[in-house]
Amino acid sequence: MTDISHISPAPGSTASGREERVGMLLVFLSAFVWSTGGTIARFLEADNSWTVVFWRSFFAALFLLAFLVFRDGARGAVVQFRAMGLPGVLVGLCFASASTCFVLAIAHTTIANVMLINAGVPLFAALLGWLLFRDTVSKTTWLAIAAVLAGVAIMVSGSFDGRISPVGDILAMTITVSFALATVITRHFSGVRMTSAVCFGTLVAAAVAFGMSGPLAVSWTDFGLLFAFGALNLGLGMALFASGARLVPASMAALLGTFETIAGPVWVWLVHGEVPSMRTILGGAVVFAALLVHIGMQFRRQPRPVRPGVTGIPAPH
Secondary structure, eight states, X not given: OOOGGGOOOOTTOOXXXXXXXXXXXXXXXXXXXXXXXXXXXXXXXXXXXXXXXXXXXXXXXXXXXXXXXXXXXXXXXXXXXXXXXXXXXHHHHHHHHHHHHHHHHTTTSOHHHHHHHHTTHHHHHHHHHHHHHOOXXXXXXXHHHHHHHHHHHHHHHGGXXXXXXXXXXXXXXXXXXXXHHHHHHHHHOTTXXXXXXXXXXXXXXXXXXXXXXXXXXXXXXXXXXXXXIIIIIIIIHHHHHHHHGGGSOHHHHHHHHHHHHHHHHHHHHXXXXXXXXXXXXXXXXXXXXXXXXXXXXXXXXXXXXXXXXXXXXXXXX
């Protein structure tokens, strides 16, 4: 098994039909696992968000370290960390920022707001790629970016009535920008190993949360939930994605990843009765429609054989 962020198939080679179907299943399962994060978080009784960040990041780091050793052996895992370089460190820091802000954001706003704002990551990545690297952006993508910004504005406007803190929406936007920046970095520095970079990010997040949190003691119920929140929701989701995305086109991975955006708020609504506002639904619909148009254009432009990559990949929270 190899890491998806630096794979470049031999000229003329493609994944077999069976391998691609397996890859699609694994990517879909990763989106399913990631979609449960908000539901798990709403069960937690711990009132210190930094304590939640610490234990979630700690368990995710342990899982990803075990996954790397299982996949590449102890020596191979060490080599991956040493080979990350500055781009890998930056991707890890982006992930640490995003995963931390997710926990902090859901303490101030609805799961739906966070998930739907984050759906615009691929289009914000296109915007950042143009700003930082002067990447070419098509007219259709510019229109999609404008639609995403309009959709986010509609959702954020819901915080002006005082029922939802604007802090949550600001943190949600921080998540989006962080993942978009990570996407741009991995697109321009193909040697970045995503799994090791994410593992590094969880270690950074745990270290920062350790310094910011108070007592780390939690109830046994919360301890079990935090294990699931970190090792399964974050770690297992990442392992499934890393195993499957290398076998499918990036646009297919992005399309399958939209399940997380749809299912995440639905699980929270069904299990916890957390109903999104009309502005969230309206703005989210605009963002989601723009995302689907963008993915559809990727399908039309993407030739085969294709280099599996990170363009428009779903973002684990």
